[in-house]
Amino acid sequence: xxxxxxxxxxxxxxxxxxxxxxxxxxxxxxxxxxxxxxxxxxxxxxxxxxxxxxxxxxxxxxxxxxxxxxxxxxxxxxxxxxxxxxxxxxxxxxxxxxxxxxxxxxxxxxxxxxxxxxxxxxxxxxxxxxxxxxxxxxxxxxxxxx
Amino acid sequence: xxxxxxxxxxxxxxxxxxxxxxxxxxxxxxxxxxxxxxxxxxxxxxxxxxxxx
Numbered sequence: 173x174x175x176x177x178x179x180x181x182x183x184x185x186x187x188x189x190x191x192x193x194x195x196x197x198x199x200x201x202x203x204x205x206x207x208x209x210x211x212x213x214x215x216x217x218x219x220x221x222x223x224x225x226x227x228x229x230x231x232x233x234x235x236x237x238x239x240x241x242x243x244x245x246x247x248x249x250x251x252x253x254x255x256x257x258x259x260x261x262x263x264x265x266x267x268x269x270x271x272x273x274x275x276x277x278x279x280x281x282x283x284x285x286x287x288x289x290x291x292x293x294x295x296x297x298x299x300x301x302x303x304x305x306x307x308x309x310x311x312x313x314x315x316x317x318x
Numbered sequence: 319x320x321x322x323x324x325x326x327x328x329x330x331x332x333x334x335x336x337x338x339x340x341x342x343x344x345x346x347x348x349x350x351x352x353x354x355x356x357x358x359x360x361x362x363x364x365x366x367x368x369x370x371x
Contacts, residue, residue, distance in 0.1 A: 179331050183338035190338055205341060207351050209358060216354045218347035229346050253332070262363060264354050294364045296357070301364035312357060314364065 175245040175283075182250075186257040187215075189250040190222075195237030202243070203229050204250045209264060214314075215254070217265040219247060231268045244279040248287075255291075255317040266312040276313065281306050292316045 178191040189204040204219040220231030237243075251263060267273030280293060284306060287293060294301040295310030304313070 177331070179333065181333050181335040181338065183334065183336055183342065185339075185342060188338040188341040190335065203338075203341060203346075205346055207347065209351065210355045211358045211363065214358060214363070216347070216351050218350050220347070227340070227344065231347055231350065249331075264358065266350070266354060266357075268350060292366075296361065299361055301361065312354070 175248075176242050177245040177249050178242060180246060180249055180253075182253065186254050189253070191246050193235060193237045193239055193243055195235075195239045197235060197237045200235050200237055202246075204247060205229075206254050206263065213260065214262045214264055215258070217247075217251065217263050218268075220268075240275065241279075244275075248279075248283075251315065252290075255315075259317045261316070263315045264312065265315070273311070274309070277310060280304060280313065290318055292318055 178193065181190045182188065187206045191202055191204075193200040193202055201222040201224075202219055203222050204217070206215040206217055208214075209216050218231055220229040221233050221235060222229055255261065255263070265276060267276055277295075280287060284293070284304065292315070293304040294314040295304045295308060296312040296314070297308060297310050301314060304310070
């Protein structure tokens with residue numbers, strides 16, 4: 173399924189991606205990074221806004237640029253590109269705040285029927301991973317290409 | 319001067335930009351990664367069913 177998304181820029185290892193969100197607040201440059209975690213074969217997914225003129229990334233800022241769906245579709249595209257390069261890795265994702273985790277949850281929920289065609293998706297609840305199901309509030313997510 | 323990224327170029331939806339390499343090992347999202355490591359060390363990974371050959 174092709175959802176509207178932003179053009180994405182990436183470097184050779186496909187662990188860092190960048191795109192520009194465009195909306196009422198102007199152009200906001202966003203960076204996505206997959207960071208190797210201590211547990212072998214797991215990468216953490218994080219993204220945030222690049223602070224203009226610095227190399228700093230703010231992952232708590234709320235951009236309110238009116239393009240949440242397009243931003244999430246672009247992040248999903250980065251996940252797709254990353255997992256094509258590293259097909260056996262797990263991706264761990266959690267929002268920087270509870271509302272943001274809920275936002276990720278809603279994004280997964282909405283397109284779950286499409287996502288599960290290519291990915292295994294788990295949600296963390298009460299200290300256990302379970303297959304992602306709609307209507308449950310999870311604390312974190314794990315995704316892996318099938 | 320760094321060339322501004324053109325969002326409106328619809329010919330390619332993905333494009334390589336090697337200037338992003340500086341972010342590969344840069345300390346970023348450290349709090350988040352530490353928290354993720356803490357959670358994973360506690361709960362581990364899901365048990366995967368073995369695929370039939």
